[in-house]
Amino acid sequence: MSRKLTTSAGAPMPTNEHSLSAGPRGPLLMQDYQLIEKLAHQNRERIPERAVHAKGWGAFGTFTVTHDITKYTKAAIFSEVGKKTEVLSRWSTVAGELGAADTERDVRGFSLKFYTEEGNWDLVGNNTPIFFVRDPYKFPDFIRTQKRHPVTNLRSPEAMFDFWAAQPESVHQVTILMSDRGIPQNPARMNGYGSHTFSFWNDAGERYWIKFHFKTQQGHAHFTNEEAETLIGKTRESYQEDLFNMIEEGQHPKWTMFIQVMNEEDAANQPFNPFDLTKVWPHGDFPLIEVGELEFNRNPDNYFIYVENAAYSPSNIVPGISFSPDKMLQARVFSYADAHRYRLGTHYEQLPANVAKAAEVHFYHKDGGMRFFPQQTGHPDAYYEPNQYEEAARPDPAATEPPMKIDGDAARYDQADPDADFVQPRALYAEVLNDEQRARLHSNMASAMGPCSDSVKERWYAVLAKVHPDYEAGVRRAVEDDANAIPVTDETPTRA
Incomplete structure (x- = not known):
């Protein structure tokens, strides 16, 4: 037996084929409230896309602990x-809009929402262990x-x-x-990384600095x-197609979770700032410690509800996991939650993708847009705190985090060595990449910076030269080769 079609208020719909009109030739009637409802709802179907990480793909899965930490x-x-523990993941490109192609050259977001019994823990990272800048003041720029570009409305290699x-750390x-x-x-x-330095704390109140790694299996x-470029000519949705079909066919993607651990007292004795997001921790000094396995095995039954509305924020932590003096992390603790309040609404964490599944939720936020759920305080008269009602929600002192040790010596983490930003990329270029990989790196960078002005090219060459002279020479040569391969005529359009 088929279900009856109704209005959103539950009244039966006599027809869904045509508008109501005064006669065979019209006009339409103002009383056709369902026509007005359909048009008005369509005008409101879209919500603001994310300012960054707009194009994304998601899946549900499970995290399993395999080693004791x-x-x-x-x-x-x-x-x-x-x-x-149940997990909702969202992977994404960074720069592209919702309609961008999946296989553009870009950093990928790698975000995980763990639905733990102590509340949701969000780990919001990328597929790279570092980032372009270490100070959030430069992030909007x-x-x-x-x-x-505000004039051309095109992406601008010149700006990049x-x-x-001007930011050699990048x-x-x-x-x-x-x-x-x-x-x-x-x-x-691809791999995933928490990227930032986070912290763990144990039952004894001891704190450890932590890096998270997820290695693809x-x-x-x-x-x-x-x-x-060839693939984009055939489909702009290859990531969504691959991920969805992989899970539907039972080929569940998996990652192994590792951590790096640094003692609090060791942080001040490193040749680099361990809270600098542009630096990695050497694995020889801080080896990977295996923790568990991520497996993604279920596609959401509605993309909009569970992926577009998924709201990840580093501010969602649980007892035993916390922050660090990482400047970028400190800023993201505010900015991500604030972005969700703007994009999804005041009570975005009560949406199905974001609501805590394994923990009871009790809070004193009141009213506001999207207040579609009952009071969460535990007592009908408890809409403020402290209050006299024994059943009402109270703070839990057991969740108190141990104090973060701040010694006041700001110079301890100052980067006095002018070569410090180039040490790690130099090792990556000269020791990790082989000749063929370096050649492709030169070519890829030349393609990206080809449209730039000569002044910007020279400034960037100067940065590369500080990393390694072969790096600068290789990219310069690749740029010149690209330029020579395309003869410029009066009819050839150019752009600065």
């Missing part, structure tokens, strides 16, 4: 080997260079490389972006520029 953290999610040349991330790993074949074929696979 309880000496580092009291977080219930890690309390015993074999424990399973950086993102503007990745978006569209002009900014990067060369580490730019090198990774322009390397083979700049275009993963799909979300399953599918193996790395990437497209060249030419392969990506």
